[in-house]
Structures are given as structure tokens and as C-alpha cells.
Amino acid sequence: MALNILSVAPLYQGPAIHGIRVRTEAPLTLAKPLTPLAPSKSKLTTIEAKRIMSVLDEAIYKVELVTLMSYVESHPEALEGILQEDIMSVMKEHMDLCQVLLENVDALQEEEMRLRQEEDAEERWYQDRHLSIQLHKANLQPLMQEVQDSSKNVLRVLICDPRATKLLQVQAPGRSAEAQHFLQSLTELRGYLFEKLLTNPMEMKEKAQFIQDITRRNKQNQELIDSLENEVTARLKNRDTEVEKENFVIQELKNHLHQVLKFSENSLLRTKQEAEKQQKVDFRASQARLAKIQQELLMLHSQYHNQVTENQEVEQALRKKKYKVETEIENWIQKYDTEMGEKQDEYEDLESIHKEEKLQLEELRQQHVVLVEEFAQIRTEREINSKKRMEAEREMLRMVRAATLIQAVWKGYLVRSMLKSKRKKKKRGKGKGKAKGKVRK
Template sequence: LVKGMPGKAGIPLGVMKVLDPRQLKPNSMETERILTVLDETIVKLEITRLIPRITASLERFARMLGPEITSSLLEHQKLSMEVRDLLASPGDEESVRAVEQCLKCSLRNILRLFLANPLLYHGLKYEVRVKESPADVFIKAFMEFRDFMLERLLTSPDEEKEKIQFMEDISLRVERNTETISALQEELAATIQNRDEEVNRKDKMIKNLKTSMEDLAKNCKADIQQIIKEGEKQQKEDEKASQDRCARLEQDVRRLRAQYSALVVEHRASELVLRKVK
């Protein structure tokens, strides 16, 4: 750590200054001048982005802008249309260059007027609604460039070394953590695979048991139906045999009754003969 002073969470103080913008403070006139130029350039880019929208609704913003800026914007709009017309039809190149030069001077004058009135610029920034365009991408990139330049300007060689060392340490930690994560992911994948295989094995076992139970139920049902069928068949056979026995018994009864009747008749005839003999 720098000068033995502890950093936040083990981060060197020099690195903390780079990572925390609140600790970045200009330490020279040259740095302040560079930052001023960059900041003014960003403001100019944002104002330039708003100008077409403002000129399209100049009556709406005229009171806020004031007569001087309104007049300058009207002149700028006129020059823009003149340049557009000259470019649309072939003509004198010197005239085109002259009008373009006037247009550039007009733009510089408008930017100067807005920079002289920062409150007006900030008010218009939130008042004017502009659709996102490639200019926004450029402005964002330029703002990132400004932050990068600030970091470079305010980072001493020792702090730069600390930053590089810190980033290397972070990269090493990330690499080690990545290896650990990869190993854990492989272990997790193997565990999941084993679990899936075990689940599949148990699913197959359950499926086989279910099939066996269904087959057993079918077999039991078939056996029961066979038993019922055989029982019904046996019952019918028993009923038929019983009916046959009953028929035979009835036949025997009729035969015996006939014999009995014949014997009675014969006995009566014999008795009658005997009575006549006496």
C-alpha cells in the first residue's frame, strides 16, 4: 500500500484514486486547461445536437432564448438552407465554400452565446426532446474519452504501476476462480449425470414393476374368468345329471306304480275267483 496507508478492502490507494472519481482532483494548470477544453467540447457537441430541434420550433423557444440568440439561429437556419440548395444543384464551388465558411462562423457564434449563458443551455437540455441519433453515440464516446484522459492525467507512474499490478492480481484471481468454477461445474455435471442415471434406473424398475403388476392382474383376471367358466360348466353338468337322475327316478316311480296297479288288479281278480269257489 502507498505510504503504509490502508486501502479499502485491500485495494492500493493509487488504485482507489483511479477507481473512485471523487478522489481525482486536478493537480496542475495544464490538467485543468485540458479538462476545460474537453468539457467545453462536450457542451458544444450537445448544443450542436439541439440546434436543429430548436430552430424547428423557434417560436416556442424565442422568449427563453432572447433576441440575440434567436436572430443568430434564424441566420444559421437561412445559411443551412442556402448550403443545402447549393449542394443540391451544381454551381460555383467558391460560392459553396464561402457559404459553408459563413455557416461555420454562424455556428461558432451560436456556441459562444450559449456558453456565455450556461443556465440557458441546461434549461434547454431538459426542455428540448431529441430522438436518439448517431450524434448521441459520438457524444457518449467523447465523454468516455474525457474520463479516460482525466484518469491518465491524474495517475502518477507509481499509481499506474499499482493499478497494473492490481489488475494483474484481479486477473489472476479471476483465472483461479474460473478454474475453480469450471471444476465445480464438472463435478456438478457428473453429479447430475449420476442422479439422472439413478432416476432413469429407478424409472425403468418402476415401469417393469408396473408392467409385471399389470400382467399379473391380467393373468389373475384370466384365471378367475377360467375358474368361473369351469364352475358354470360344472354347474350345468351337475344340473343336467340331476335332471337325468330325476327323470330316471320319475320313470322308475311310474313303472313301480304301474306294477303296483297290475298287482292290485291281479290280487283282486284272484280274490274274486276264490270267493266264487267257496
């Protein structure tokens, strides 16, 4: 119940938080917005907007200073010789008030916890305790107001002395997680407010339209996703049914396989029994065949001995025949050697004669070549002479024909010229006769 009224957490938790940017003079920069929703302006133009932003920047700056006070509370000796005495006194008063407020809040929380644990006690005692807690809460309000006034006084003193502010910011290494989260929230609020102030009504309308389009697309995508999920579930159901069918078929096949195995075992047993029976029958038959084969073997042994004796006699006869044939062959070889020696001598004589005749043949061939060349030369000369004679005869014949033709043409020309002269004379005689007749008339 006391937490609903006031919840004060420690504003400093040691040097675990580093790298937190402390505001000094420059304002915080905004993160770059998305391109479709970015405002057309980058700076504030109206005085009202600038005043709003300056008020928010000042509030963030004061919050940054207030969150550094926990370091002064936990390390008062770090700033004793650095800050002025009036500033230190104001800060000590503020820290004392904060300490008193925290003690009262802790006591109130303990009483509420004890009251929750003793809810089964007497009703009158419970009402008295509840009334005392309410009075305690009412007494906290003036103390909270004093803490607020003290905070304002500390901020006023620090803002009036920039040097002390910088020293405090340099000495304090960081803030608690709650304070840092609060500052980040204020920074985000500043960015949102700055973007709102930069955006005109037309851009707001476009942004709303953009958000509606995104929402509509998201809705369409969600509908598509739902339809796909339904299709997937249907496919999964179909797959389950198919799997059940396949499992049923597999079970049927297993049963059939089991029956086949049983049948194969029975058939194997029958086959084994039949094979044993057949083996016994075959063994008996083989024993009978073995006895018969042994008898045949004895008979063959006796035949073998008889055949060996006969073959030995034949071999002796063949050996004698072979010796006789070998002696005859040796005689024939000796006779062949003597005859071949004679033939060799005769061959050598013939070879010498052949060489002499070959030399003579070579000489005759050389003479023949010379004669052939002479004959070829004579024949070429004869051919040339015959060609010349034939050409002369042809030329003579051509000249005779030409002379005959010329004479015939000349004779024709003479005859034609004589005929022309005779005709002219006749024409002249006729003309004179006609003239005389006319004169006579």
C-alpha cells in the same frame, strides 16, 4: 454512401426529454470510483493537467450550446424579442446553412437509393449517375466547412454574451436523444481523463496489478465453473443411465404384472367354475337335508303335543302341591308372628332390666374410679416411703462402711507410728553400745 460522408440527425425532438442538466459555470462532478482503484489525490496539481481539463470543459460547454440550436430552428418566434438582433441574424444564417446542407444530403441519399434500385440498367448510364454523385459529394465539402465556420461564429457570439446564453438555456426545454448521448459520452470521457490525470505511475501499476489479480481470480473461477459443469454433465449422464435402467426394470415389472394378471384371470375363471360346481352339489345336498329336516320336524311336532299333555297333567299336580304348601306356610307365618310377639314382650322386659343394671353398673364404675384413685395415691405414698426407707438404709450402710474404713486406717496409722518409735529406740541403743566398746578398746 452519402451516410458514410455525413450523417446529420435532428438535434431537437420536442419536449420529450426533461431533467437534462445544462452546463453553465460549474464543472461536472465525477462519479466516486471504486475504493481499491481510487487515486490518492482529489485535485489536479500540475498546470498542464488543469489546461487539459479546462479545454475539455470548454468543449463540453460549446457542445451543449450547439445542441440547443435545434430548438431555435424549430421555434424561431420564441426568441425574437428576447435575444439581440445581431445574435438572431447570426443564428438565422447558421440555420439557413444547416438547412441547405440537410437538403443536399437528402438529395444525395435519394440519388444513391435510386442508383441501388437501378443497378441492372446500362453500364454507361450507371457510370454517369455515379460520377454525378461523386461530384455532389465533392460540392458538399465547402458547404460543410461553411457550416463549421458558422457554428464557430455562433459560439463566439453566444460566449461573448452570457445573458443570451442563459436565456437560450432557460427557453430550450431539452435536447434530442442523440445529442444527450453525445453529451453523456463527453462527460464520461472527462471523468476518465480526470481520473487518469490524478493517477500517478505507482497507482497505475497498482491498478494494473489489481486488474491482473481480478483477471486471475476470474480465470480460476471460470476453471472451477467449467469443472463443475463437467461434473454436472457427468452426473446428468449417470442419472440418464440410471433412469434408463429403472425404466427397463419398470418395463420388466409391467410385463410380469401383465402375466400375473393373465394368470389371476385364468385362476379366477377356474375358481368360479369350481365354485359353480360346488354350489350345485351343495344345493342337491341341501335339498336332501331339507327333506330329512322336514320329517324330523313332523316327528318333533308330535312329540311336542305329547309332551304338552304330559306337562299339563304334571302342572295340575304341582299346582295342588303348591296350594297345600302355601297353606302350610301361612300357618307357619301365623305361628311365627305369635311366637315373635311373645319374644318381643320378653325382650322388652329384659331391656328394662338391662337398663336398670346398666345404671347400677355406671354407679359402680364411678365408685371404682374413686377407689382406684385412692389406691393409686396410697400406692404412691407407700412407694415414696419405701424409697425413703431404702435410701436411709443405704445411707446407714455407707456410713458404717466409711466408719469402719476410717477406723481401720486410723488403727493402721497408730500401729505404724508405734513401730517407727520402737525402731528409733532400738537404733539409739545400738549406737550407745558401739560407742562404749570403742572407748573400752
